[in-house]
Amino acid sequence: MNIFLIFNITSIGIAAFILLYLSQIPKTKSGCWCWGIAFALQVVGYLVLLSVEDRAQVRTAEYFHVVSLLGYGTVLLFGTFQFFDIQKRQRNYIIAASVITLWYSIFFFIFEWFFAASIIPSIYMAYCVSVVGWIFYKKRHKNKEYILLSLITWLSAVHYLDYPFLRQNIAFAPYGFLIAGILNMVLVIFLLRFQFVHFRQRLIDAEALALKLAYHDSLTGLINRRRLFDLFDTLKLLVIRRKEKLTVIFIDLNDFKMINDNFGHDAGDHSLVKIARRIKSVVRDTDVVSRVGGDEFVILALSCQNQAGIEELVSRIKECLKEPLIIKQQDHLVGAAIGYAVCPDQSTNLETLLSLADSHMFKQKQAHKADIEGTENDSDLVEPTNAEVK
Missing domain, CATH: 1.20.1070 (Rhopdopsin 7-helix transmembrane proteins)
Incomplete structure (x- = not known):
């Protein structure tokens, strides 16, 4: 026993x-x-x-x-x-x-x-x-x-x-x-x-x-900058082998800082999630959307193989971002400056392509500010009515 x-x-x-x-x-x-x-x-x-x-x-x-x-x-x-x-x-x-x-x-x-x-x-x-x-x-x-x-x-x-x-x-x-x-x-x-x-x-x-967490943005769920570079290296080889084009589209939101300043960072985060969903809704499944900064997004578009296709996609993005955001029962307009560069036509290096797209986007942003300032100046030149003179 x-x-x-x-x-x-x-x-x-x-x-x-x-x-x-x-x-x-x-x-x-x-x-x-x-x-x-x-x-x-x-x-x-x-x-x-x-x-x-x-x-x-x-x-x-x-x-x-x-x-x-x-x-x-x-x-x-x-x-x-x-x-x-x-x-x-x-x-x-x-x-x-x-x-x-x-x-x-x-x-x-x-x-x-x-x-x-x-x-x-x-x-x-x-x-x-x-x-x-x-x-x-x-x-x-x-x-x-x-x-x-x-x-x-x-x-x-x-x-x-x-x-x-x-x-x-x-x-x-x-x-x-x-x-x-x-x-x-x-x-x-x-x-x-x-x-x-x-x-x-x-x-x-x-x-x-x-x-x-290492490869995705914790707020929007989009891929982050690190993952973007990894995917670009893979897609670059694919488009070069097939003799196709890969368009790098850079999006910078206009006046987004006002949302954080006026409504708080929670409202800003909620707005970024909505904007990310809107951008995802207008691109194709083959396109890659990432968030690379506070209010900056980058798209790797395989669906755009010519200038007309690029302009059509950029137009769709601008249209979806024109719809006002409802924040605390108030409408807030958020536009975007968008620039792009094409691989391999302009470069095969993502840093260079982002720089070129950023330059293109910056020109649009300057033009946007100039239009706003021009509109304000025009309003100052309007002649007063007789009632205002009295």
């Missing part, structure tokens, strides 16, 4: 240590700590049995073993609740385990009625592991392996229920420990696997998020 106890202590002890260690790693799913404590309680119970040196100590050791199993079933259930984020009143289970422990103590030591003492703890243990199995079974749509774990827990429940009957025949004790050790080992392997699978998925999700 000692061989089976040593097997249980070694296998379950290692698993308990791994679960407790995993619980200290960030991003590990909840429940790992409770599962580790649950199997550690089992190990304590087996160690108590292994420490028995004479038959006089067997009764006391068996008592502590059953009490440790009551703790194991309760904490195993708590870990499952946490793993699936199930809100349950754990206090009720703690009270039930305490009352059952008191029942077991009274009938085991005072009345010395083994069957009456052990039947209630056996039912409670079977109930706890059955609930664990039922919870995993209900979540089987997430992972088909949950069904196998459910079967293991239900077999364990049957094993706990036969304890009051088979324990009275000492010949069954070694086989009971062997069966319990195998079932617990399979159970803990599944629990470890589920934690590792979840941990692996969290790492994959974290890596995907890191890449998204």
Whole structure:
């Protein structure tokens, strides 16, 4: 029998240590700590049995073993609740385990009625592991392996229920420990696997998020300047090989600073998101839209293969940006100065193309300011009416 106890202590002890260690790693799913404590309680119970040196100590050791199993079933259930984020009143289970422990103590030591003492703890243990199995079974749509774990827990429940009957025949004790050790080992392997699978998925999700943050603008969701340069290098080779053109369109919003000054940065951020959506709505799926500055956008347009196509796209962008933005129930007009350069006609270097597009855009911006100033000057030259003279 000692061989089976040593097997249980070694296998379950290692698993308990791994679960407790995993619980200290960030991003590990909840429940790992409770599962580790649950199997550690089992190990304590087996160690108590292994420490028995004479038959006089067997009764006391068996008592502590059953009490440790009551703790194991309760904490195993708590870990499952946490793993699936199930809100349950754990206090009720703690009270039930305490009352059952008191029942077991009274009938085991005072009345010395083994069957009456052990039947209630056996039912409670079977109930706890059955609930664990039922919870995993209900979540089987997430992972088909949950069904196998459910079967293991239900077999364990049957094993706990036969304890009051088979324990009275000492010949069954070694086989009971062997069966319990195998079932617990399979159970803990599944629990470890589920934690590792979840941990692996969290790492994959974290890596995907890191890449998204590295290559995308966090506000608008458009690609950022770094990703723009990477994509340009790829698209440049494509258009050169196909003898096509890649148009770099630079967009700088007019008077956008007034939105931040008059309505606050939250309103400005919300407006940028709307503007990004508008620009995306007028370009083709093959075109790349990026945000490279506070109110600056760059488009890599594969859809424009001639001057007419470029002017048509620029016109569509200007039209979509002419629609007023509604900010705090007020209309605010935001236009844009747009410049462009063509690869490979003007350059195959993105920095150079951006510089050329920026120069083209700057001329438009200066013309826009000149038109505004000219309009203001014209209004100052209007002759006063007779009513104004009087």
